[in-house]
Amino acid sequence: MFTIYVYVLDTLADWEPGYVTSELNSGRFFKKGAERVSLKTVSYSNEPITTMGRMTIVPDCLIEDIVVSEKSVLLLPGANTWSDPKHCAIIEKAGEFLSAGATVCAICGATAALANVGLLDKRPHTSNGPGFLEMFCPGYKGQDFYRDEPSVADNNLITAGSTGGLLWAKQIIEHLGVFEANTLGSWYAYFSTGKSEHFFALMQSLPSGKEN
Secondary structure: OEEEEEEOOOOOOOOOOHHHHHHHHHOOOOOOOOOOEEEEEEEOOOOOEEOOOOOEEOOOEEHHHOOOOOOEEEEEOOOOOOOOHHHHHHHHHHHHHHHHOOEEEEEOHHHHHHHOOOOOOOOOEOOOOOOHHHHHOOOOOOHHHEOOOOEEEEOOEEEEOOOOHHHHHHHHHHHHOOOOHHHHHHHHHHHHHOOHHHHHHHHHHOOOOOOO
């Protein structure tokens, strides 16, 4: 079973993790026999957090409850509060994930939090455009590995800019292997274009009577 830990913090950018969390939690388009997924919200305390859209989230667990394994995935959404020192513990945990071969997925402001401690210095990555990481991370040294793309997957590190949430979701789902390739292709094509032929292709790609 995959365990997806979604870090929640005040001012979390609601829309950024929406595609990937809804698909991984619902499993509605999973292939037959796909590995099960457990999705948990995690934070530095048990206190509720308030998202940028004023939604309230009560964390399921604390950082110290995280189990790091190759089937663990850490999702780090964007927020305006990543510079607060209280989030240092989850960034330290992200380093543990990467070292252990577990997957870290960061988007928008969370990429700056990773860059600030050198985790992006030697791996292909992206963020909110050229110059963004230099602006917020004076010690950033990963310019040679920066890719000016909406989302970049480098094995167990998947990063995205604030407008790359859909591609980020696609790359995470692909990394986990829980969709058939044609299902994922149709899913991405439909949500990125809105064209009905992709919706019908998506529906036709699903196995009848699947049992996950």
